[in-house]
Amino acid sequence: xxxxxxxxxxxxxxxxxxxxxxxxxxxxxxxxxxxxxxxxxxxxxxxxxxxxxxxxxxxxxxxxxxxxxxxxxxxxxxxxxxxxxxxxxxxxxxxxxxxxxxxxxxxxxxxxxxxxxxxxxxxxxxxxxxxxxxxxxxxxxxxxxxxxxxxxxxxxxxxxxxxxxxxxxxxxxxxxxxxxxxxxxxxxxxxxxxxxxxxxxxxxxxxxxxxxxxxxxxxxxxxxxxxxxxxxxxxxxxxxx
Numbered sequence: 001x002x003x004x005x006x007x008x009x010x011x012x013x014x015x016x017x018x019x020x021x022x023x024x025x026x027x028x029x030x031x032x033x034x035x036x037x038x039x040x041x042x043x044x045x046x047x048x049x050x051x052x053x054x055x056x057x058x059x060x061x062x063x064x065x066x067x068x069x070x071x072x073x074x075x076x077x078x079x080x081x082x083x084x085x086x087x088x089x090x091x092x093x094x095x096x097x098x099x100x101x102x103x104x105x106x107x108x109x110x111x112x113x114x115x116x117x118x119x120x121x122x123x124x125x126x127x128x129x130x131x132x133x134x135x136x137x138x139x140x141x142x143x144x145x146x147x148x149x150x151x152x153x154x155x156x157x158x159x160x161x162x163x164x165x166x167x168x169x170x171x172x173x174x175x176x177x178x179x180x181x182x183x184x185x186x187x188x189x190x191x192x193x194x195x196x197x198x199x200x201x202x203x204x205x206x207x208x209x210x211x212x213x214x215x216x217x218x219x220x221x222x223x224x225x226x227x228x229x230x231x232x233x234x235x236x237x238x239x240x241x
Contacts, residue, residue: 007063007087007236011038012053014070014094015165016137016146017158017219021069024225025232032233034065041072043134043165046172050078063087065236067228068094069221070194071165074103080178087239089184090232093195093220096186096203097174104171106203112196115145115218121167134164145193147219154222184209185235187220187228194218210234 009029011022019038029036039056042049053075057064065088068076073094080086095106107113118141121133137146142159150158186209188200195218204211212231216224 006033006240007065008035008037008060009232009236010053010057010060010064010066011036012066012068012072012076013038013041013221014068014072015043015135015170016142016162017069018161018163020161021158021219021221022067022225024222025229028226028229029232032236034236041075043071043163043169045166045169046074046078046174049075049169050176053079054083057083057086060085063239065090065232065239067092067232067235070094070218071103071169074174077174077178078176080182081176082181083178086178086182088235089179089182090187090235091179091184091200091203091209092187092228092231093189093192093200093216093218094186095195096179096184096207096209097177098206099175099177100173102171102173103169106199107195110196110198110202112192112198113194115194118142118145122164124164124166133167135167135170136164137162146217147222148191148193148217149223150217150219155219158219158222179207179209183235183239185231186211187231188213189216189218189220189224190214191216192218192220 186204
């Protein structure tokens with residue numbers, strides 16, 4: 001993928017969402033002169049999802065800034081590790097996991113994570129001929145727990161179009177942490193019921209990341225896209241080369 005813009009901004013959605021969750025930021029990022037790719041995250045396994053993202057990163061010419069929301073941050077941490085063209089990482093209501101940590105470890109570290117209360121397991125077929133559980137959020141509770149500050153009709157549409165996360169991805173330990181070597185930004189959503197703000201602050205502090213807090217739900221990319229966009233543009237400007 002060749003381009004003539006300043007940097008390529010790669011946007012990685014998380015669980016129970018899709019690439020349209022970044023729609024509020026795309027126009028401003030493009031108008032700022034960046035090439036933008038909103039990746040369809042498979043949501044099947046950390047390693048597999050990261051390999052897919054890495055293949056996209058490898059196809060891009062020039063410097064790259066990646067923003068990941070929620071589980072997308074874990075995938076981003078793996079895919080960007082050691083990549084010579086990635087200049088900045090933006091974790092949006094997301095996870096900065098240490099190698100060996102699982103998402104279960106992190107969401108139980110501080111109080112306030114309630115999304116699991118509404119997770120509904122459904123079996124899906126696996127390539128080996130077996131089955132494994134994937135998780136959906138109960139549509140009746142999606143607005144309350146995932147997107148509390150999003151317009152009710154928009155939240156209803158998000159609940160209907162949500163993409164499930166394989167349980168194995170939630171339980172698997174991280175193996176790489178690109179934030180240890182690449183400058184990082186963290187957007188902490190103060191009303192987040194999936195990645196509590198206290199957890200975001202903790203992870204930002206241990207990663208020595210730039211922390212920006214916003215009064216928003218977990219669906220901050222939808223409810224407060226202006227703040228998210230500003231942070232991505234700050235990261236792009238500071239890391240320009």
